[in-house]
Amino acid sequence: MAKFINGANGTFSGKVGSVIGASWRGIHYLRGLSKKTKIPPTEAQVAQRLRFALVTKFLSPLLGILAVGFRNVRRLTAAQFSMAVKRNIEQAVIGAAPDFELDFSAITLSEGGLYIPLTSALEVAEGSITLSWDPAPNQFGGASNDVAYIVVYNAERQLFITTETPATRANGSAVVDVPAPFAGQQGHAWMFFASHDGKKVSATVYLGEITFQ
CATH class of the missing domain: 2.60.40.10 (Immunoglobulins)
Known part of the structure; x- marks a missing residue:
């Protein structure tokens, strides 16, 4: 259900039909619903999702630490966390799908x-x-x-x-x-x-x- 902001003539947030109203830093915008697909993911896509899940689970408790360690990336915690995930997927994931592991000696918490x-x-x-x-x-x-x-x-x-x-x-x-x-x-x-x-x-x-x- 969508809700109006600033009355019936204002913007709205939430789902209406096939669009979603949202805002970011005071900017209101609309975006379409994501389309579902019946095409199965490729082996490469599955492998990347497994790497992402492994690294995200490991780093999630360290948001405060990563906000310091990756501060030079951006001032947004979400961007800093995303960069930390990217770096560790690139550098610290070893093995083959579906049995990926972390190389703890290659973990990066700062740049x-x-x-x-x-x-x-x-x-x-x-x-x-x-x-x-x-x-x-x-x-x-x-x-x-x-x-x-x-x-x-x-x-x-x-x-x-x-x-x-x-x-x-x-x-x-x-x-x-x-x-x-x-x-x-x-x-x-x-x-x-x-x-x-x-x-x-x-x-x-x-x-x-x-x-x-």
């Missing part, structure tokens, strides 16, 4: 030229993961107050965790608290840096596979 420390390390202990990096900024880019965004993924439970509060480049390390039920399960970790004002972002660094303790 940019902000300086990444040349050395980083990950130490796993009971109930925690400590990540460390060279805190020194580079003369060509990077600042001591750059924010470190850390993402840890439990592959068996398909859950993400991160630091309680963001660390800075100058801190040189950060601790992620690990829930007790994670013990003995496998995971992966990534990080990237963003400038304090969010205008500059680094590429993503894969920190390795983890056995939680």
